[in-house]
Structure formats: C-alpha cells, structure tokens
Amino acid sequence: MAPSKIIRGIDKGTFLLKRDFSQExxxxxxxxxxxxxxxxxxINYQTNRNQINFNHHQYILFNPQDEHKQLAVEGKKFLIELNPTFLNHVSKSVGFVVQNDIQFALNVQKSPQISNWVKFVLDYIVIEKNDPHAVELFLEHSFSQLALILLKNAVGTHTQDIHVNSYKIISPQIYATICALKESYPYSWNLDQMAEIANLNKYQFAHFFKEIIGISPYSWLQLYRIIRSQEMLIKTDKTTLQIAMDCGFSSITVYNQLFKRLYGITPEVFRERMNK
Structure with missing residues (x-):
C-alpha cells in the first residue's frame, strides 16, 4: 500500500489523503x-472520553489537544489539519464571536455540504494532477472554504442551530421529522412517534434516519437539546438543573454526562468560560 500523501501544507493547515495508518x-x-x-x-478512534466509530461519508473533528488514537481503519480517509489561529480568524470574520477558541463536539457527524465539498476537492486533484500549480492554488483557497462549511454545519460551542434545509430534497420524510423534533425538542419523544411523522414503521425509520443523518434519531435529538442549552447557559441566569429540564433531559446527570462527553467540560465550566 502506498504511503500517506501530503497534498498541500501551508500556514493555514495541511491536506492529507491517508493510506498508511501505522503511526496513528x-x-x-x-x-x-x-x-x-x-x-x-x-474508522474507529479511541479518546479519553469515549470510543468513536464512523463510516463512509461521515466525519469527526478533533480539537487542539484532544487526546486520541486510531484503533482501526478500512480503505482511505481524508484528513485535514487546520491552524487554530486561522479557523478562529475565519469564525470572527463571519460573525461567530466566542470568548475562547471554538470547540467542536466530539461526535460523529454527516453533512451533504461537506460530502459534496470533499468529492469536489478530490475530483479536482485527479483531473488537474498534471498541473501542480493549479492544484496548489486551488487547495490554498480550499482551506477557507472548509473552515466556512465546518463553521456553518459542524456542531460546536459556537452553534445556535442545526441547519436542515438540504434534507428537504434529499429526504422529505426525514426533513419533516427533524422539523417536528426541533419544534418540540423538550418533549419526551419515542421512536413510534417519530416514525409516525415519517410515515414509516419504527424499524424502517430508525435505519433510514441513521443512513441519511449519520446518527440515530434519539442521538440527534439529544445533540439538538445540547445546542439549545448552550444558548441558555450564555444568555440566561437559569440554573443548569432548570436548563436540563427545560431542554427535555431526563435528569441533570444525563445532561452533564452528555455535555462533558461532547466538549470535555461540564455545562457550568462552559458557562463560566463563555461569560468570562
């Protein structure tokens, strides 16, 4: 198997198409x-908080200093390293103003926009492989494109909503279900109720939802609840217990555990850092 290939490396970051994983x-x-x-x-990764398994067309994001190691990988992966100074500069340029560096949720994610972008980049590299200067110029600008797409689509401490309009065309059934979940996210949903909106039986729905979105319906709902809680932590004086209950979590313990698994800190520490 051919070694890893460094496609492009500049101050903004590095593109790698990985085929050799022994060092990871x-x-x-x-x-x-x-x-x-x-x-x-x-692909399987181990972190100091959980084990992450993700499949084709899915991705994860490690923040600076997130401890991790790779356990297993099938085929190829596309790895891009982004300079924190560059990413935070882009975030402020487009209005994502946070007190500290953005922290992305340590969670499996899937996005049509990101999948399309990856395919576009890799196709261009193949088509223009005999013109290194064109590839170099193209990739240099691609760092900014990726940063913008991640800021808009990847869940993190800067996130205030999950954009779902692209699913209106990809799967109207899933789109209708997600809109209902967003509208009534504190409600104690069960799988039968979600499946009824999609007009599927619960087994078909659970499989179809995970295929389209990348995670289970309940995991998506919990992730959305975390996002809504972030805004409350920053903008209100409610206790974390009140916020957990208002967002639909079964207990403060479940809320704290999920928040810490995603960000490595508790909601209280998040609030303190964001309001410092």
Whole structure:
C-alpha cells in the first residue's frame, strides 16, 4: 500500500489523503483542529472520553489537544489539519464571536455540504494532477472554504442551530421529522412517534434516519437539546438543573454526562468560560 500523501501544507493547515495508518495507533494530542472524513469504510478512534466509530461519508473533528488514537481503519480517509489561529480568524470574520477558541463536539457527524465539498476537492486533484500549480492554488483557497462549511454545519460551542434545509430534497420524510423534533425538542419523544411523522414503521425509520443523518434519531435529538442549552447557559441566569429540564433531559446527570462527553467540560465550566 502506498504511503500517506501530503497534498498541500501551508500556514493555514495541511491536506492529507491517508493510506498508511501505522503511526496513528499511539496516543497523540495535536496543536491543530483535525477534520477526518471516511472515504470508503469504517474508522474507529479511541479518546479519553469515549470510543468513536464512523463510516463512509461521515466525519469527526478533533480539537487542539484532544487526546486520541486510531484503533482501526478500512480503505482511505481524508484528513485535514487546520491552524487554530486561522479557523478562529475565519469564525470572527463571519460573525461567530466566542470568548475562547471554538470547540467542536466530539461526535460523529454527516453533512451533504461537506460530502459534496470533499468529492469536489478530490475530483479536482485527479483531473488537474498534471498541473501542480493549479492544484496548489486551488487547495490554498480550499482551506477557507472548509473552515466556512465546518463553521456553518459542524456542531460546536459556537452553534445556535442545526441547519436542515438540504434534507428537504434529499429526504422529505426525514426533513419533516427533524422539523417536528426541533419544534418540540423538550418533549419526551419515542421512536413510534417519530416514525409516525415519517410515515414509516419504527424499524424502517430508525435505519433510514441513521443512513441519511449519520446518527440515530434519539442521538440527534439529544445533540439538538445540547445546542439549545448552550444558548441558555450564555444568555440566561437559569440554573443548569432548570436548563436540563427545560431542554427535555431526563435528569441533570444525563445532561452533564452528555455535555462533558461532547466538549470535555461540564455545562457550568462552559458557562463560566463563555461569560468570562
């Protein structure tokens, strides 16, 4: 198998199309954001908070200093390292003003926009492989494109909503269900109720939802509840218990555990940092 290929490396970051993974089986913590996208198979990572499994067309994001190691990988992965200074500069340029560096949720994610962008970049590299200067210029601008797409689509401490309009065409059934979940996110939903909106039986719905969105319906709902809680932590004086209940969590313990698994800090620490 051919070694990893560094496609482009500049101050903004580095593009890598990975085919050799031997050096990633050890624990590591990098100084950059790492966008890891599965091109054609299952990838498994271990972190100090949980184990993450994701499949083709799905991705994860490691924040600077997130400890992780790769357990297994099938096929190829597309790995992009982003300079934190660059990413935070882009975030402020488009209005995502946060007191500290953006922290992305340590969670499997899937986005039509990001999948289309990855395909576009890799296709261009193949088509223009005999023109290194054109590829270099193209990739240099691609860092800004990726930063913008991630800020708009990837869940993080800057997120105030999950954009779902693209699913209106991809799957009207899933789109209708997600809109209902967003409208009544504090409600204690069950799988039968979600499936009824999609006009599917619950087994078909659960499989179809995960195929389209990348995670289970209940995991998506919990993730959305976390996002809505972030705004309350920043903009209100409600206690974390009140916020947990208002957002539909079954207990303060469940809320704290999920928040910490995603961001590595508790809601109270998040509130303190954001309001400092």
């Amino acid at each position: 089986s050890n624990w590591r913590a990098d100084h950059c954001y790492k966008f890891i996208y599965s091109l054609d198979g299952m």
